[in-house]
Amino acid sequence: MSNYKYPLLLGIIAFVASCSQKESIQESDNEKPFRLTKIDSFEVQNLTRVFIRDYSPEERIYLGYSMVEDEILEISEEGEVLNRIKKKGEGPDLYGNWNPIGISFGPNQERVVELPFRIVTYDANYEVLQDQRIQSPLPIRTFGPMGRTEYFQAEDTTYYLVGPCNYLSAHYLIMNEEGRDTLKNFFQINILSGEMKSVVPYREESPYKSTEGIYQELMTKSFLVDHKTDELWLVHALSKDIEVYDLPQFNLSKTIPLIHEEFMSYSPVPIGTQGNDEQITPLRFLAGRNKQLIQLEPNLFLINYYKGISEAAYQTRIAEDATYTPTIDPKENSIIIILDGKQVGAELPSVPGSILFGLGDGKFLVQEPENPEVEEEKTKFSVYQLIKDS
The missing domain is CATH 2.40.128 (Lipocalin)
Known part of the structure; x- marks a missing residue:
């Protein structure tokens, strides 16, 4: 058999490879x-640092916190402080002397304040709706909230996901093999009854x-x-x-x-x-x-x-x-x-x-x-x- 066909075959292969490469490049470009x-x-x-931790599309405001004044802030989309709420301290409707570790909007225009050992929900006028204790092994002192407190609803009940490991590395809790699970203190809390349980362990x-x-x-x-x-x-x-x-x-x-x-x-x-x-x-x-x-x-x-x-x-x-x-x-x-x-x-x-x-x-x-x-x-x-x- 004559060898002249092989260059032609190689040329076809090269052409196909070239087309494939161009197609790959186009796909890569389309992948952006x-x-x-x-x-x-x-x-x-x-006067001091402000944290913003959530946004309400219904009310079109941000929920924030001032670092030194220890005030909850409601902030417009333009950055104007619309409302300053002082809830830290001892007394009726106050949440004690711990700083929040999480704040957020809840359902029905509620405001949620998560503390190391407590979660409090307020209406839009900051009247207390629920006040439940969190069983937390880790006290956390912060200048301001580190994140927002997530929630979901089931059978007309609101459940919040709370706990120190929402915000901090779980190695602070680990003293033995039992404490390895970062979600060990990732709790679901029934805001009405206060019932808590650990959810979502590590996968194998x-x-x-x-x-x-x-x-x-x-x-x-x-x-x-x-x-x-x-x-x-x-x-x-x-x-x-x-x-x-x-x-x-x-x-x-x-x-x-x-x-x-x-x-x-x-x-x-x-x-x-x-x-x-x-x-x-x-x-x-x-x-x-x-x-x-x-x-x-x-x-x-x-x-x-x-x-x-x-x-x-x-x-x-x-x-x-x-x-x-x-x-x-x-x-x-x-x-x-x-x-x-x-x-x-x-x-x-x-x-x-x-x-x-x-x-x-x-x-x-x-x-x-x-x-x-x-x-x-x-x-x-x-x-x-x-x-x-x-």
Whole structure:
């Protein structure tokens, strides 16, 4: 047989490969259907730092807290403080001398204040509706609320998800194997009866169960309740998937795999390792982690995650700037988009500041970074929107 056919055959193969590569490139280009755009910003004028932890689309106001004055704030979309409510202290309708660890809007325009050992709900005029004790083993002293208190409703009863591990790494609670479960103090509380129970333990395939040590500083989670689908969405710091549970039974209905472009991992440490031990440094500053799970609108979510850096890079950067913190460096953070129950598109660069929560219509709120060199009497916020390119 003559050999002249082989170059032709190779040419056909090369042509097909070229077409395939072009098609792959086009698909890759089409895999970037989203972009983030800053669409608004506002400042809250206050003598001390302000936290914003929730938003009511019905009332079109934010729920915040002033750091030193210990006041609950109702804030307009333009940043104007509309109402200051003082509820800290001893006496009728006051919640004691602990600062809130969580605040939020509840159903029917209720206001919710979660304390380390107590949860109180108010009506829109801040008259007490319910006041229940939380069985918490961990006292938490904070300057202000660290997040919002999620809830769901079943059979005309409201249930809140409360507990210290909603906001802090569970390694603070771990003294033995029994305490390993980060959700051990992730409680469901019946706001009418006060009945509490632990929900959603670690799955057997969880990275936290794959070792006799613990991932100190990384035993955290981000979660939210989708009120339209009656689902709990949950992602752990080291998870490679999102867990979705049906409410009110907390049955695991599905998992959504996550593919991180980069996710640097470091070894766990033995249970009981002290917080000042040098073994903790890689877990505290260098290891990759999922940080925030945010719902933007029905069927559209984002995950903001820290990719992690090497120890050599960390040492170089802190030698140049002793205040450098890689976990909040936008260049070392990235955003994954979840649409209709699956990861879509390429990762997007993260944004400066702390991503707080979704606002609907593809929007989310961000607290802008502080200027450590200037003592400002205002707190700055921005609104970003996820835009689908045509």
